[in-house]
Amino acid sequence: FQLLFPGDPTHPPVVLHWLPIIGSAIEYGNDPIAFFRKCQEKYGNVFTFILLGRKVTVALGPKGNNFILGGRHSQMNAEDAYCHFTTPVFGKDVVYDVPNYVFMEQKRFIKSGLTTENFRAYVKMMEEEICSFIENDSAFRIYQLSDERGEWGQFHPLNTISEITILTASRTLQGKEIRASLDKTFAQRYADLDGGFRPLNFMFPNLPLESYRKRDKAHKAMSDFYREMIRKRRARKSFSDDDSHDMIAALLTQKYKDGHQIPEHEVAHIMIALLMAGQHTSAATGTWALLRIAEHPEIGAALYNEQIEHFGIGEPGVFRTASYEELRALPLLDAVIRETLRLHSPIHSIFRKVTQDVPVPRSLSSPRSTVASRPYIVPKGHYVLACAAVSQRDPKIWPNADKWDPYRWLEKDGVAAQAYKAYEDVNGEKVDYGFGAVSKGTDSPYQPFGAGRHRCIGEQFAYLQLGMLISTIIRKLELRLDIPFPEVNYHTLIVLPKDPCNISYRRRWEA
Numbered sequence: 001f002q003l004l005f006p007g008d009p010t011h012p013p014v015v016l017h018w019l020p021i022i023g024s025a026i027e028y029g030n031d032p033i034a035f036f037r038k039c040q041e042k043y044g045n046v047f048t049f050i051l052l053g054r055k056v057t058v059a060l061g062p063k064g065n066n067f068i069l070g071g072r073h074s075q076m077n078a079e080d081a082y083c084h085f086t087t088p089v090f091g092k093d094v095v096y097d098v099p100n101y102v103f104m105e106q107k108r109f110i111k112s113g114l115t116t117e118n119f120r121a122y123v124k125m126m127e128e129e130i131c132s133f134i135e136n137d138s139a140f141r142i143y144q145l146s147d148e149r150g151e152w153g154q155f156h157p158l159n160t161i162s163e164i165t166i167l168t169a170s171r172t173l174q175g176k177e178i179r180a181s182l183d184k185t186f187a188q189r190y191a192d193l194d195g196g197f198r199p200l201n202f203m204f205p206n207l208p209l210e211s212y213r214k215r216d217k218a219h220k221a222m223s224d225f226y227r228e229m230i231r232k233r234r235a236r237k238s239f240s241d242d243d244s245h246d247m248i249a250a251l252l253t254q255k256y257k258d259g260h261q262i263p264e265h266e267v268a269h270i271m272i273a274l275l276m277a278g279q280h281t282s283a284a285t286g287t288w289a290l291l292r293i294a295e296h297p298e299i300g301a302a303l304y305n306e307q308i309e310h311f312g313i314g315e316p317g318v319f320r321t322a323s324y325e326e327l328r329a330l331p332l333l334d335a336v337i338r339e340t341l342r343l344h345s346p347i348h349s350i351f352r353k354v355t356q357d358v359p360v361p362r363s364l365s366s367p368r369s370t371v372a373s374r375p376y377i378v379p380k381g382h383y384v385l386a387c388a389a390v391s392q393r394d395p396k397i398w399p400n401a402d403k404w405d406p407y408r409w410l411e412k413d414g415v416a417a418q419a420y421k422a423y424e425d426v427n428g429e430k431v432d433y434g435f436g437a438v439s440k441g442t443d444s445p446y447q448p449f450g451a452g453r454h455r456c457i458g459e460q461f462a463y464l465q466l467g468m469l470i471s472t473i474i475r476k477l478e479l480r481l482d483i484p485f486p487e488v489n490y491h492t493l494i495v496l497p498k499d500p501c502n503i504s505y506r507r508r509w510e511a
């Protein structure tokens with residue numbers, strides 16, 4: 001049918017599919033990157049595929065990213081794409097449950113808590129949490145038993161890093177009340193709420209399933225918990241040393257432009273949104289980073305040497321605590337995180353809903369196209385999808401694109417800089433990315449944190465959390481991978497490794 005009636009030529013080409021409503025859902029769900037690359041070869045950078053009845057137009061490459069992430073809010077928006085899915089989890093009146101200008105104010109409130117001054121206070125707190133975890137959790141039994149290098153043990157990186165991530169986030173951003181209740185009821189509630197954050201929920205916001213009921217119950221319980229905590233803090237009217245740096249403290253000082261205070265339920269729901277936004281993304285990145293370091297023990301050794309060089313105090317295995325500024329200035333650590341995010345961006349698809357017919361220049365589909373033809377129209381009601389992961393692995397942009405090589409980020413004229421040059425050569429145009437600011441623009445080939453009005457505001461916090469995680473582990477443990485590098489699981493909302501993915505470790509003899 002599709003071959004006989006190829007569709008409206010003013011619209012982007014539709015990916016060939018056999019099942020009318022399911023469309024390409026299975027291929028996309030199994031491996032979106034491979035699916036998009038295949039479609040790119042056949043149709044160019046712009047094409048539409050059917051995803052369980054929805055029409056989704058994909059625009060690939062830096063210009064495609066720019067088209068979507070830098071798109072006009074009046075033509076396409078995130079709230080109509082995500083609200084059905086996020087509101088039951090985050091709660092009412094925040095993020096995508098409000099008009100975008102309100103959310104932009106809420107983002108400003110959140111930024112007021114993500115300050116360098118607060119980050120400075122977090123370094124020590126994170127270090128304590130991670131050290132205590134390694135010294136007490138059963139995942140690191142071998143470390144705890146031996147006081148010298150010898151036996152190898154194993155840990156499951158995703159489970160372990162997820163726990164460490166929630167511990168460090170709750171100790172710092174979320175507040176001491178959340179940290180204290182993590183060991184009790186909060187962890188189960190979080191797990192139930194998290195059960196509502198899956199692709200199934202994205203496609204079907206309400207089904208009569210137990211997991212949906214648990215999600216709703218957990219949301220109510222968590223919202224009540226935060227609200228009670230906020231009430232108590234507001235009643236106290238002052239902050240103590242150990243809660244003056246968290247996000248609640250920051251939010252309670254903020255006001256909307258019209259002068260009204262942020263209502264209690266909104267503070268609570270912003271806190272839940274932050275917990276969900278930061279947890280999986282950071283845990284997944286930490287997991288992939290450790291897997292890559294374990295796969296490349298020479299990088300583990302180089303990271304260890306970097307720690308000795310900057311923080312060693314002359315006694316084997318003894319280090320001083322880094323300052324926030326020192327941590328952020330470690331070249332190899334920074335490059336390891338950057339490179340991990342290039343190959344393993346936790347978010348592979350960014351959606352927007354089209355609210356007004358929107359033209360797409362044909363040159364966007366085929367960069368070298370010189371044919372002056374009318375643009376494609378992406379009709380109102382479609383979704384558009386940006387996938388930075390495709391440009392982050394594009395061999396025309398990145399030499400040895402599929403290789404995890406942190407060193408490509410280390411030299412001004414090194415491989416990363418060459419990647420931009422290659423992009424310019426391919427596209428025949430000059431692009432001023434500026435080294436070190438590569439993830440800022442909406443048309444950058446590197447966008448693990450998105451771009452434009454919805455760009456991530458948690459990037460600096462994530463770098464701090466990941467930097468502390470990697471450096472604290474590397475100071476204490478030698479890592480090795482005794483299995484083939486794990487395959488990728490795209491069936492979860494966030495890109496995760498499939499099992500088996502255990503990392504082998506042993507105590508560093510000096511530690």
Ligand code: HEM
Pocket residue numbers: 078110274277278279281282285345346347350351447448449450451453454455456457458459461462
């Ligand atoms: C937005 C990635 C950590 C809070 C985003 C977006 C991406 C992203 C790709 C854009 C989404 C879109 O355009 O629809 C990541 C990655 C992280 C990370 C890779 C860690 C490695 C965090 C953390 C927080 C956070 C730790 C909170 C502390 C947010 C918020 C937004 C956002 C509030 C804005 C959403 C919007 O404006 O629609 N993040 N994120 N993220 N992220 Fe992150």
